[in-house]
Amino acid sequence: MSKKRNYQTKSVPDEIHQKLLYIGQLVKQTRLAYGLRQIDFAKQQGISKNSLQNLEYGKNVTLVTLLTIIHEIYSPKEFFEDIE
Numbered sequence: 001m002s003k004k005r006n007y008q009t010k011s012v013p014d015e016i017h018q019k020l021l022y023i024g025q026l027v028k029q030t031r032l033a034y035g036l037r038q039i040d041f042a043k044q045q046g047i048s049k050n051s052l053q054n055l056e057y058g059k060n061v062t063l064v065t066l067l068t069i070i071h072e073i074y075s076p077k078e079f080f081e082d083i084e
Contacts, residue, residue, distance in 0.1 A: 006044055008021070014083055016057070017058060020040075020058035020059075020061055021057075021058035022058075022067070023055070024055050024056040024057055024058040024061075025056075027052075027055055027056055027073075028056045029067055031052075031056075038052050038053060038056075045068060045069060045072050045073070046068060046072075047068055049066040055069060
């Protein structure tokens with residue numbers, strides 16, 4: 001018999017969620033500017049298509065995915081200045 005784990009999920013504060021949505025839109029705009037499908041862009045960046053979709057939708061984004069994208073396609077300094 002397997003044990004079910006009861007994970008409690010905390011909701012993300014609205015301000016953080018809005019920034020994640022904004023970041024996702026920036027990433028999507030960049031991908032579209034290159035004329036790439038999600039699968040091709042994700043492979044190019046070394047992440048899964050699901051991770052890219054989550055990032056573009058601002059949901060369930062891992063820190064690793066976020067930092068990978070920022071490092072690969074943006075200057076981190078300019079990126080963080082832009083989202084403030």
